[in-house]
Amino acid sequence: MDNPFLVEVTRGQLVESRHRGSISVVDADGATVLSIGDVDRRVFPRSAVKALQALPLLERGIADKFDLTDEEIALACASHSGESEHVRVAGTMLAKAGRDVGCLECGTHWPMGESASRALAAEGKTPNALHNNCSGKHAGFICLACGTGNDPKGYVGADHPVQRMVRETLEDVTGACHSMEKSGTDGCSIPTYAIRLPSLAFGFAKFGTGAGLSGEARAAAERIRKAVAAHPFMVAGTGRFDTKLMEILRERAFVKVGAEGIYCATFPELGYGIALKVDDGHVRAAEAMMAGLVLRFLPLNDQERAAVEALAQPVFKNWNGIEVGGIRLTPALLG
Amino acid sequence: MDNPFLVEVTRGQLVESRHRGSISVVDADGATVLSIGDVDRRVFPRSAVKALQALPLLERGIADKFDLTDEEIALACASHSGESEHVRVAGTMLAKAGRDVGCLECGTHWPMGESASRALAAEGKTPNALHNNCSGKHAGFICLACGTGNDPKGYVGADHPVQRMVRETLEDVTGACHSMEKSGTDGCSIPTYAIRLPSLAFGFAKFGTGAGLSGEARAAAERIRKAVAAHPFMVAGTGRFDTKLMEILRERAFVKVGAEGIYCATFPELGYGIALKVDDGHVRAAEAMMAGLVLRFLPLNDQERAAVEALAQPVFKNWNGIEVGGIRLTPALLG
Numbered sequence: 001m002d003n004p005f006l007v008e009v010t011r012g013q014l015v016e017s018r019h020r021g022s023i024s025v026v027d028a029d030g031a032t033v034l035s036i037g038d039v040d041r042r043v044f045p046r047s048a049v050k051a052l053q054a055l056p057l058l059e060r061g062i063a064d065k066f067d068l069t070d071e072e073i074a075l076a077c078a079s080h081s082g083e084s085e086h087v088r089v090a091g092t093m094l095a096k097a098g099r100d101v102g103c104l105e106c107g108t109h110w111p112m113g114e115s116a117s118r119a120l121a122a123e124g125k126t127p128n129a130l131h132n133n134c135s136g137k138h139a140g141f142i143c144l145a146c147g148t149g150n151d152p153k154g155y156v157g158a159d160h161p162v163q164r165m166v167r168e169t170l171e172d173v174t175g176a177c178h179s180m181e182k183s184g185t186d187g188c189s190i191p192t193y194a195i196r197l198p199s200l201a202f203g204f205a206k207f208g209t210g211a212g213l214s215g216e217a218r219a220a221a222e223r224i225r226k227a228v229a230a231h232p233f234m235v236a237g238t239g240r241f242d243t244k245l246m247e248i249l250r251e252r253a254f255v256k257v258g259a260e261g262i263y264c265a266t267f268p269e270l271g272y273g274i275a276l277k278v279d280d281g282h283v284r285a286a287e288a289m290m291a292g293l294v295l296r297f298l299p300l301n302d303q304e305r306a307a308v309e310a311l312a313q314p315v316f317k318n319w320n321g322i323e324v325g326g327i328r329l330t331p332a333l334l335g
Numbered sequence: 336m337d338n339p340f341l342v343e344v345t346r347g348q349l350v351e352s353r354h355r356g357s358i359s360v361v362d363a364d365g366a367t368v369l370s371i372g373d374v375d376r377r378v379f380p381r382s383a384v385k386a387l388q389a390l391p392l393l394e395r396g397i398a399d400k401f402d403l404t405d406e407e408i409a410l411a412c413a414s415h416s417g418e419s420e421h422v423r424v425a426g427t428m429l430a431k432a433g434r435d436v437g438c439l440e441c442g443t444h445w446p447m448g449e450s451a452s453r454a455l456a457a458e459g460k461t462p463n464a465l466h467n468n469c470s471g472k473h474a475g476f477i478c479l480a481c482g483t484g485n486d487p488k489g490y491v492g493a494d495h496p497v498q499r500m501v502r503e504t505l506e507d508v509t510g511a512c513h514s515m516e517k518s519g520t521d522g523c524s525i526p527t528y529a530i531r532l533p534s535l536a537f538g539f540a541k542f543g544t545g546a547g548l549s550g551e552a553r554a555a556a557e558r559i560r561k562a563v564a565a566h567p568f569m570v571a572g573t574g575r576f577d578t579k580l581m582e583i584l585r586e587r588a589f590v591k592v593g594a595e596g597i598y599c600a601t602f603p604e605l606g607y608g609i610a611l612k613v614d615d616g617h618v619r620a621a622e623a624m625m626a627g628l629v630l631r632f633l634p635l636n637d638q639e640r641a642a643v644e645a646l647a648q649p650v651f652k653n654w655n656g657i658e659v660g661g662i663r664l665t666p667a668l669l670g
Contacts, residue, residue, distance in 0.1 A: 044351055192346075280352055319522060
């Protein structure tokens, strides 16, 4: 089955590039609200499920035990830009568990944010593992290990108690079996388990509404959603799509990007969960599609609509500020 | 017509993302050697035709008049990384025409190369127009203007004598009409004219062989090819695909990337010109496809084959050096 064209990139009067993709929107009963393209092909959810991976930290009372703040909880769900505030908060999370940067097993890279990367270089510094875009999630894993009496060493391994807790939570929430033979290794070295989009969307409908979750899981999901809505900067960073969209919509939408054009979201007031994948993995298309689904489903006032429209169908300007083209969504997506 | 899958991006045992595209390979008579996908859809050649855009500078004797070196001629065809050597050479080109950075109309951006960008920041500096990846091409345009007695001011405009000379050359070499209604504005503000892939490939077959070109154009094309083969660092930069491939193959292949997944090339010993476009604009797929066409067509020794194979089907390692997946080409491309 060929997935349809959902995003067009224009230049002058022509379409220069095109993106295909698939989308699943389901409600908290698991009923299909919208299905576009081949949603049965398994995809790696990558960083789009970080909020679900953070649930055990809250459910098991570890966040309270270590007195984690809302900013720290938001950072546990982040693919952050490595700005100084992100790095600082990742450090305080580790300190609360009595650990430091030396425990992180995510690897080191220059900050994802280009400005942050140059700022670090301008200080004559080089990055450490706290600058890794996943350091907040990993700091959360280390808190989870320490808080449950486990040695964090090797916490990225599929057989470590941390990853077993995380996998059980992912299976509980999505209802999908997470088997090793359908797994891959993520950029930060933890396992990522291939899953069908409707299962992923169902998980996020439950995450957004609490329906079908235990009391602890429901409270954990609500706390995560409120923490991220209060601190959208922490989950991404300056100028980033997730930060900008949640600054507009706050608790009305939880959205999270993952590598290779995957996106998960929930619109709690509608009870919807959303999962989408761009065939070619391009994040610009995934972002436009997610903003387009906000336009399609959420009631918005004029100001909100204009702000989301600018994210869904941005205009491209060149280095001299001349308008050269833009992104537009196809009727298949906008409905 | 749906273009076929030509590139797969794997993780673990699964295909995570896929790229479709179209390819045209023609010989210097214009006969089709290979045609994949919808090659009749017009594409913007963007920076992939910089070598053709540099022809008037050589044909009209301006390069000799200003005593341009091979490094400078190579930089005139470049989408460079903004490393200090690129910036220096762009400056000397302008100085030879009696001009300076203030004449450049390409706009300013931080160096395309991340290391170069951080190195500039570490020096406490900010970029100027010499760091723009197109500064060499623009310095060439300014040389062309000054050398032909024209005021360079406004040289990016479609009606300026420089762009008229460039457009006439593009029409001569490709045999395709370059009309304003099918034009767009490039990132560096010059016009880019939509064209069919076979016309583009034909132009590069002529560029690679000299067949069908005037004596001046043939000599100009040969000088450009030799200059780039001698200085492949100048056309891209440290670690970049075009630099690495031409360091392996030297005069046996001229290749040039453009934005949005376009690529042009010529293999002079076979008399072939090549043009390809990735539907979604992803450069990783365009590079893999170009390396795949080298494997398909050019006779290579074991060492060359291994080096090109590593560019065609690279392995991905994560931040901890763990192998997580890679790129592989489909039989439709490898033949």
